[in-house]
Amino acid sequence: MKIRSTAVTITAVCAAALVLTGCTAGGDGGDDAEGITFWLQEDLPDRVAATEDIVAAFEDESGVDVEVVSVAEDQFAQLITSAAAAGDLPDVIGGISLPQVRTLSANELVDTDAVGAVVDALDASTFSERALELTADGDAQLAVPSESWLQMLFYRTDLFEAAGLDAPDSYDKILEAAQALNSPELAGFVGATAPGDAFTEQTFEQVALGNGCELVNEDGEIELDSAPCVEAFGFYGDLTSNYSVPGAQDVDTTRATYFAGDAAMFIWSSFVLDEMAGLREDAKPNCPECAADPAFLAANTGVVTSISGPDGDSPAQFGEITSWTITDGANVEDSQAFIEFMMGDGYEDWIAIAPEGKVPVRFGTADEPTVFSDAWATLPAGVDTKAPLSDFYSAEVLEAVAAGPEDIARWAIPQGQGDLLGALQGEQPVATAVSEVSQGADAEQAAAAAAEAARSVQESIQ
The missing domain is CATH 3.40.190.10 (Periplasmic binding protein-like II)
Incomplete structure (x- = not known):
């Protein structure tokens, strides 16, 4: 009997420097066929539970075991530092911001070939061009852009x-x-x-x-x-x-x-x-x-x-693109399959967790170019009460939110200084x-x- 994913919330922060310089990578996956570890940068219980449900669907479909680790945003830098130093990086990280993507890249903690292959498999033309630009360094794709908030x-x-x-x-x-x-x-x-x-x-x-x-x-x-x-x-x-x-x-x-x-x-x-x-x-x-x-x-x-x-x-x-990435040394094949599922069959359920802050930057598929963006406009929002945002806001407001990913401006990244943006977060x-x-x-x-x-x-x- 396959063991279901279990969410582990990290609450203790190991003593570690905020700057990752000098850390050596060493994912916990490598050639390990036992499954993958997925760090979710989210600690709200309802969102973690909803993510676990989507992960369980992937496990059922793929046979790959996924350990879900919930990481609070304000603890991420210290925890990734400790994991890198110990050679115990997660295989996949989700919900990371643009500065965090650059920090991981600067410290050579990303398998850019594996990430780029995921974008190719999903078809780059189905993504927001701006989102791909902001998550790339030249020809190297540092992360798979998932959604945005404005x-x-x-x-x-x-x-x-x-x-x-x-x-x-x-x-x-x-x-x-x-x-x-x-x-x-x-x-x-x-x-x-x-x-x-x-x-x-x-x-x-x-x-x-x-x-x-x-x-x-x-x-x-x-x-x-x-x-x-x-x-x-x-x-x-x-x-x-x-x-x-x-x-x-x-x-x-x-x-x-x-x-x-x-x-x-x-x-x-x-x-x-x-x-x-x-x-x-x-x-x-x-x-x-x-x-x-x-x-x-x-x-x-x-x-x-x-x-x-x-x-x-x-x-x-101003806005933020949140993304998925695969770490250096990860169980590549299973990590790629997981992200492709989360950006494919599981994507609508993923953005439905909080549609007000998860505006899709993958608009659809090659066969249905707007299927995800069309679905987003109808998804119920809220926690204790669920209702479409269109019940409360004008079409003008929602159109402005939906169009935001294409117009996002950020400091430093367009000038090739994304590493600096990440370093300044400390x-x-x-x-x-x-x-x-x-x-x-x-x-x-x-x-x-x-x-x-x-x-x-x-x-x-x-």
């Missing part, structure tokens, strides 16, 4: 309409709205400001990209102290120090403030869409109007996917600078400090 500026359409304000899609319009709507009872805007927090960096990156602020230029030189970046730091500092709520803000507090009806605008990912519709009990809107109508905020919220600044050539859309100099300007620090000085710290990290990985 970062957006959410705003109260009822309050904007009452005040005669335009949609906040530019620095000027955002600042105008924040000034007009800010009061002792309502923050004009709330955004991440916590130091050392990846969410703070992500939030600022979208704001910065829209103003033409890049982490590096085409020559690979750090640009965080450039005029467009100083302008971006100054703008965000003005917003968060003068028109927001007091204290350091993070992924939980920004959502809580907007859900309480205490902010007119906030920046968050598309993962908030089901929660804003009242479909998740542990993260439910509690605004005054929400008692009678849990979906009040969903009905009265608009989204801006791309923000433009005065120095930018065009608006920019120190988070941008988040530190954002925290400082949110407390009134000079934008030029904060930008200079961030740039200097980034240069130091860049030198350390060269």
Whole structure:
């Protein structure tokens, strides 16, 4: 009798350096025909359980045993370091971000030939071209892009309409709205400001990209102290120090403030869409109007996917591509079969786990080019209550979310400096600078400090 996969949640973090330099690879699979180990970068119990069900279907079909290991995002760097040093890497890793892909690649922990063969088997033409670009290094495919989530500026359409304000899609319009709507009872805007927090960096990156602020230029030189970046730091500092709520803000507090009806605008990912519709009990809107109508905020919220600044050539859309990869030394054949299943027969069930944050970047198959993207639009979202997002949001909002993967912009990767983006995740100099300007620090000085710290990290990985 074949043993079913068992999810193991890693809770203890081994003492290890955050930077992987010097680690040697050594997957636990190799020529082992006993099965594979799959690290899932997800620790929400409902999502882990849903993943186990899909894995069980693969086991039944293939006869391959899969050990599912649930890894919290904030523990991933340390755990992969320990595993690499011990020669005990998992065979497959799923749910990894673009910076994590680059960190794994920089430390030669990826079997790029095996990964590339999976993309070929699935047919590269069935994927988002942009997603493949962001997960490749030249001709080497570092990961198999799976889905995306978008970062957006959410705003109260009822309050904007009452005040005669335009949609906040530019620095000027955002600042105008924040000034007009800010009061002792309502923050004009709330955004991440916590130091050392990846969410703070992500939030600022979208704001910065829209103003033409890049982490590096085409020559690979750090640009965080450039005029467009100083302008971006100054703008965000003005917003968060003068028109927001007091204290350091993070992924939980920004959502809580907007859900309480205490902010007119906030920046968050598309993962908030089901929660804003009242479909998740542990993260439910509690605004005054929400008692009678849990979906009040969903009905009265608009989204801006791309923000433009005065120095930018065009608006920019920030988002994340999450991917699968095969480690160096893995049980290649079974790992490839597993990913092909998860991106094929199991793909619809996989994106159905959280469709609000799993926008497919494989749109369909060669025979049915849009089968996955068409299915995504109808999938029920939520946890405690399930319902299609179309029950709560306009077609315009959902179309903006679905189209996002093709327009995603990111720092460093287009300039061939993706390794730097991954290396900066430990120190988070941008988040530190954002925290400082949110407390009134000079934008030029904060930008200079961030740039200097980034240069130091860049030198350390060269």
